[in-house]
Amino acid sequence: MKTQISTSQISQPASEPSIKPSIYEDQTQAIAKQILAATRGGFWDRVKQEMRLDDKIMAWAMGNENLRVQMFRLIDCLPALGNGKDKAEIARHMQEYLASDGIEVPALRSLLNFGVDNPNSPTATIAATTLSTAVESLARRYICGANLNEAIKSIEKLRRDRLGFTMDLLGEAVISEPEAEAYLERYLQIMADLSAKAKNWSEVPQIDRAEVENLCRVQVSVKLSAFYSQFDPLDPETTRNRVSEPARILLRKAKELGCAVHFDMEQFAYKSLTLEILKQVLNEPEFCDRTDVGITLQGYLRDSEQDLRDLIIWAKERGKPVTVRLVKGAYWDQETIKAYQMGWQQPVYSHKSSTDYNYERLVEILLENHQYLYAAVGSHNVRSLAKAIAIVQALKIPQRNFEVQALYGMGDKFLKAIADMGYRVRVYCPFGDLIPGMSYLIRRLLENTANSSFLRMSVKESLPEAELLAAPTLETSDGKDTKVWFEGFTNAADLDYADPTNRNAQAEAISQVLSEFGKTYGPVINDQPVEVANFVDSFNPANFSQVVGKIGLANIEQAEQAIAAAKKAFPTWKKLSATERGNYLRRVAEIMEERREELTAWILWEVGKPVREADAEVSEAIDFCRYYAKEAERIMSPTSDRAFPGEDNTYIYQPRGISLVISPWNFPLAIAMGMSVAALAAGNCVILKPAEQASVIGAKIMEVLQAAGLPPGVFTYLPGKGAQVGAHLVTHPDVHLIAFTGSQAVGCRIYAEAAILQPKQKHLKRVIAEMGGKNTIVIDHSADLDQAVVGVMQSAFGYAGQKCSACSRVVVVEAVYENFLARLIESTRSLKVGDPYLPSTKVGPVIDKAAQANTLRYIQIARETGKIVLEMPVPEHGYYISPTIVTDLDPLGVISQEEIFAPVLAVLTAPDFDQALAIANNTDYALTGGLYSRTPSHIDRAYQEFEVGNLYINRGTTGALVDRQPFGGFKLSGIGSKAGGRDYLLQFLEPRVVTENTQRQGFAPLDLIESKND
């Protein structure tokens, strides 16, 4: 396992503050001091004094970053270990997570002194029990009950302390429609049960009344995305339709019962759509006068001020206020990591002080508009709260229009102090089992132990109060470019479809390309189109009545012309420097960036790939150009590091000659472009024979290369029949290298035929062949099933299972088999199969009639040899195949062993991890594999023993990125080095060494001799 860097370590350096003195500052300071004074001797002081184990866990975590990561990872996987009850497993995981050399906490060491090999001993059992009890205590601190009855006791106690509540049901990630429906049902039930209880509660005026208005005693907090498992900003229409109705049902029922409803805010990607949907529903005649509803805004978002201003305008027009709960935001680490990984602008501020500054600004704007929007200020930061109270006092804001909110178990004393000042305080009360509640608990633990957290800072005795309460500033670097680059190769960023501008541009390109259907594309030799006699149609696999383009097929004579053109161009092309050739390729990359949406649309239409995946393919094609350009410069600069006195040894590379690229249809742009530009970067000339089903995209590659000004003959686009033109070129004596990606049968044939020395051939051909796979994901007993189900589903059914890296088998450890399978089936059922141009589509067609027929044949075998547990109806106007899940199979049978390039997934089971790994390794292939596990020793074993070229741990198996995940396998999966990796280009080159005797008549340049004598 690799050590992880916490994102808190990668924030940008601080810079000059931009201080704007606030008219509320003096009062803010006074109120903050008053609250702090009232809280001395609070929770955090108890942490220092009493030191129960759960307190100690927090203290250890705060003292050592490595321990913090390991401890929270252990806690995260605890519920998966026999429902948190398997003591031997817990003990074993304690050793694996905590007994590392870097962790030097004596008390912890003594807890772990039972030894690695002895997880069943009485001492181990005691240690495991102690830990589970401590984690339960920790959970109880932040989760107000395991069930509604316990939760009711907690809220009744809060009410006795004059604190209101908003109830939140902890849930697993909603990954299927039954789960989404169950979520709504449970909320309706919770509201009914709580309202029934509330009837017996005596009034607490401070929270139940405001001026003359009776306030709802029961409030629930819900997440909009939990109403629809496929909540997707790329598909606003379907998402809106699917979540609006449950929201209406909830609001209707709430009114009937006299409850209030508050909508939480989740990840940034969902934010704009969430706001849009809520505004729309709340404007409907049935709901437009409701004031007992709330919306959440997150102050850590850079665009939150605009959102607030938009909400104010909306509320003015609506004429009835709703509540806005202002929080800072709970997903900072996640948002930051995602932005880094995707190469996107960071949506959150990168300095804590900027978040605080912005938050106070939002508080000010919101409170200054309190007649249009009620304010709920949700924070545990005394300074932030004091600022709000100072404004409330200055503006004499009525009681109804302002309240303070906090999370259960966080900053209890602060809240009491604020309640004692007469303000309404509401506590956000999550309840439910620990397993579904784990991600919530981890978020709270992270927040409480983060260096930047106010709660944590407030217990630092060394920190002067003035510093703790100082006015926050907006760091200047937070106002500028928010993208942070890592050193080294930077991958092209995919389009972020959460941004409506990107979405609209893409939709436009999809229509535009549709209007260009039916054109003719023929071979281009020497930069000139050539006449052909035979044509085939390239169909839209999603709708076979549509001809995407007519393809002119080259004949043998034209293949010969292509060879002649390449031979002629080669001497000049090879003499260019790597940088000169690289500049052409960098220009190609730029052109593809400019034509990104259009190229995405061609991929979508010609090979039936849904838009997000097609866009990612364009990124990959761009990456290949830039990466190989750079790699050629690195590799091809001559080195003479083995110089001896009187002797120079120079290691140089030269291109091989003419490269034949035979590319597949499944990544028609990226793979064809990748293999071609690798050859070009290395100084070879290229003849591209694209897959017949994807020849329009082949023509687009030609267009892009021509637009970049590539000299004639260097690249030839030669669509044709594989069996004719392809076979002719494979055996051609002037071809030096064949780069092939496709089926094992064809790959093996090419390998064999290329090996035969032809008359007049003066070299042996080099073959790079990336062939099939039977890719397996192993699900261990400690896996996070929320993650595993989604990861397997996307890996198996994304692009209808037609990626080289698609998962086609999953081996599940028995202990979690039933649960995993049930959730996988339901989750997959919610995937929409249909036309890829529709943003709601998650699974498109297979490539053609033959693929469809072949898959149906396999499905019949699956029916006969196993049990099909999921099949769904599919449209009939294209080559569709339902996502199909098969169980009860022989791990060595046809369905478990043969490559099926389609959305067919075999689910196998094994008694334990060892046997699961053995099954994973039992195929002829070794391309990609995956493991979902939170057991460090199993992860380590997978590193060593899982026989695949690309292994993915705790993530899906598709979506390899150039340079970050160079791609390719071994065994029968192929021959050659990994595409997009540091060895790839070497295959297109011949290494040479030149040794020059630099002595003349016994004398030689002296510098080396002198330096040897130094």
Ligand SMILES: Cc1cc2nc3c(=O)[nH]c(=O)nc-3n(C[C@H](O)[C@H](O)[C@H](O)COP(=O)(O)OP(=O)(O)OC[C@H]3O[C@@H](n4cnc5c(N)ncnc54)[C@H](O)[C@@H]3O)c2cc1C
């Ligand atoms: C009633 C209630 C409801 C809530 N509902 C939601 C919700 O729906 N959605 C949601 O996302 N959160 C929600 N939260 C959670 C809330 O966002 C966090 O608890 C809160 O951010 C903690 O902020 P603070 O002011 O208490 O603490 P502070 O310690 O003052 O601030 C912590 C905040 O600073 C941010 N931060 C930390 N480091 C940096 C950095 N380097 N750069 C920039 N920012 C940084 C953190 O992400 C966090 O948001 C809710 C909170 C409350 C009280």
